[in-house]
Amino acid sequence: MLNKTLVPQSVARKIQGMIQTGEFQSGDKIPSQREFSQQLGVSRASLREALLTLETLGLLETETGRGTFVVGGKPSSSSHMASWRYSDSYSAFDVFQTRIMLEGRITSLAAGRLAASQLDQMENLTQQMEECWARQDLLSNVEADLEFHAIIASSCSNAMLRSLYQMVREQISETQRHPIPITEPARMRASIAEHRRIIAALRAHDGLLAQREMENHILNTARCAGLAP
Template sequence: MSLVRQVPLVVQVSEQFRGLIESGEWPRGERIPGENQLATELGVSRGTVREALRSLSLTGLLEPRVGDGTYVLATDEISGVLLRDELSELDYVFDARAGIEAAAARLAAGRPSAGRIKGLIAALEARDAAHDASDLDAFVVADTAFHRGVVEASGNPLLLRLYDAIGDLLVESIEQSASFPEHPQLRAAHLDVFEAIAAADPDAAARASYALIETVKQSQ
C-alpha cells in the first residue's frame, strides 16, 4: 500500500506561476500582477500567493523590487541564479558561449545533416532580412535560432541542454551586442561558421565559431 500525499497549496500555486513564466504568458522583464489580484483570481489567500512568489524569487525566476512590484527575471533557474548572483556580465556569457558553440560546431561538421543545414540557411536568411529592415526583435530571434541551430546540429543532447540552460543570457547577450548597420565582419563570421559545417570540416568549424564570438566581443 502506498501513501497518497497531498501537494501543499503553496506548491500548487508556485507551479502554476512557474508555468506562466515558462509559457511566456508572464514575459521576461515584465512586471507580474500584484498579490491581491493573483489571490483573487486563484481564490487563495494573499499569504499563499506571497509564499509562492517568494519561492520563485529564491530560485531566480522572479525579482521583487521595493515599491515597484515583482518582475520576471528569467525563464529557467540556471539563468535566474546567474542573473541574481551577477554572473551574467557580458564577457562571462560570451566566454561560456564560445566554449559550447565551438565544441558544437566541431561535432556538427563531423556529422552534417541536410535538414539541419537547411535550418541554418533559413536562420541566416531571416537574420539578413531582419537586419535590412532594422527589426531588432526579429533579428534577435533569427540570430538566436542560428546559434542554437549550430548546437542542435552537433547531435549532442547534453550540449543542447547546457546551451538552453543559459537561453535567457544568450538572448540578452545578442540584444546587447546587436547594432544596425551591422559590421560586415560579423555577417562574414556567421557565414564562415555555416560554410565550415556545410563543408564537413570540424577543425575549421570550431575555429570559425570561436572567431565569431571573439569578433562580436571586439565589436562592443
C-alpha cells in the same frame, strides 16, 4: 512553457510594431505596467519580460522614478547598451568567455551531423537576419540569430554539452541581444558573413574550421559589446 516564451515574445513584437508605426514615438512614456498589461490583455509578468527584451535591444529605456520611455525604432539609435540583466550571477564577460569555449566545441561536434535541411534552414535564417535588419525589425533579427545557434547546439554529438547549452541559454541569448543598440551596419554585415562561413564549414564536415569560425564570430560579437574575452 508557452507563458514563459511565446507570450512575452508576442507582446514584445506588438510593442515594437507600435513604435515602428508611430503609435509610440521617440521620447514617449509608455503606460504603467498595470495599465499597459490590461490594455494588451496579458499578465504583468509577460509584459515585464517583453519590456526587458525591448530595453536590451535599445528600443526602450527605463529611468528610475520616472518610468519607461521610447528611445527609437532605428538600429544603432541608442548610444549605449542596457544594464546587464544577470549581473547578480555572471558578468557579460563571463558569459562571452563561456560561449567561446562551449559553442566552439559544440559546433565542432555538430559537423557531419546536421541534415541538409537544417543547413538550408540556417541559410534562410541568416538571410532573414539580413532582411530584418534592413527593415529595422530588431526582434526578428535576433530571433533568427537565436534559432541559428540553437540548431547547431541541437546537433552536437555530446549530450552533456547539449544540456549545458540549454542550462545557460537565457544568458547566452542575452549576449546576442545586448550589443544590438551599439551595433553598426558594418558589424551586422560582418556578423552575417561569419554565419555563412560557419555554414560553409559545417557543409564541408570540417569540424575544426567550423569551431574556429564560431569562436571568431563570438569573439567579434564580444568586441562589439566592448569586451574581449
